Amino acid sequence: MSDKKQKGVLVLAEQNNGEIHKVSYELLNKGKELAEKRDLPLTCLLIGGEVISAEELNYRGAQTVYYIKDSSFKIPEENSYKENVVAFIKEREPEIVLIGATNFGRSLAPRIAAALGTGLTADCTDLQVNEEGRLIQIRPAFSDHLFAHIKTVKDPQMATVRYKEFAEAQRDTSRVENIVMMKPYMALCSKSKIDEIIPMDDMDITEAEVIVAAGRGLRKKEDLLLLEELARTLGGKVGASRALVDAGLAESAMQVGYSGNRVKPKVYIACGISGAPQHLAGMKDSQTIIAINSDPSAPIFQVADYGYVGDLYEVIPQLIHAWRKEETE
Known part of the structure; x- marks a missing residue:
């Protein structure tokens, strides 16, 4: 042969x-x-x-x-x-x-x-x-x-x-x-041309050790800034559920789930995410899962290691304050 x-x-x-x-x-x-x-x-x-x-x-x-x-x-x-x-x-x-x-x-x-x-x-x-x-x-x-x-x-x-x-x-x-x-079989292809390269490093969540992910509980796109602040505090990155991506509130590169990214961070903080099977498929192997949801019966609590029943808009600022206080002490 x-x-x-x-x-x-x-x-x-x-x-x-x-x-x-x-x-x-x-x-x-x-x-x-x-x-x-x-x-x-x-x-x-x-x-x-x-x-x-x-x-x-x-x-x-x-x-x-x-x-x-x-x-x-x-x-x-x-x-x-x-x-x-x-x-x-x-x-x-x-x-x-x-x-x-x-x-x-x-x-x-x-x-x-x-x-x-x-x-x-x-x-x-x-x-x-x-x-x-x-x-x-x-x-x-x-x-x-x-x-x-x-x-x-x-x-x-x-x-x-x-x-x-x-x-x-x-x-x-x-x-x-x-x-x-x-040697290349074909060096240049006439079917396409690269006009601009947009860096996506900030949106690559696959290597992040901490991910703060947003779901339907997020009211508007600007509110992602709150999650970004928490992610920066913890040295992590922001993810999103498919619902948020489909609604145009988050970029597809941030999506976690069956049709998005599969992630295994050390800490995964699910904010306003109910816990649909599609989403769980992408993050269930995280080392520690923290869930924040106003609905105590949300399925996300069944896989979470720690859970907060409450409004993410109230809980997240408290978490940011607590972590920053701990860092200064």
């Missing part, structure tokens, strides 16, 4: 500004398990426009890292990435392709699957191999009440996997560095 057609497990590594996204290491961890069950090589495809520590992907378990480097890839853009990933997959013919279910991955993966004429299971929470050697893609359905087991009949079998679903692959610097530099 030639090197090009090696029928392996391929992880698409995500990077931004030269920094590899941690979901890539989680995918390598699960990918290694799948590759060993199928006796397949585990490889990684990295696309970027600057110097990236690609060897880190070797240290995390990738036997070979294919690095397509060109200045046009400095900023990740779906159409140009899609053209290169599709060309690479057609040439190498991997059996399984794993992509992180990040904002970028969720936008990129369907384009790749459509171009290849194959299936795609989105937002998987587990991956297994059946007796026939086919990939079983597991994802929650009906707001986490059921788990669907999906099998793709055509290769490549593609899946996006939720961030923070699996542990990161352990780092081992004794592993062999095997990086294959490649």
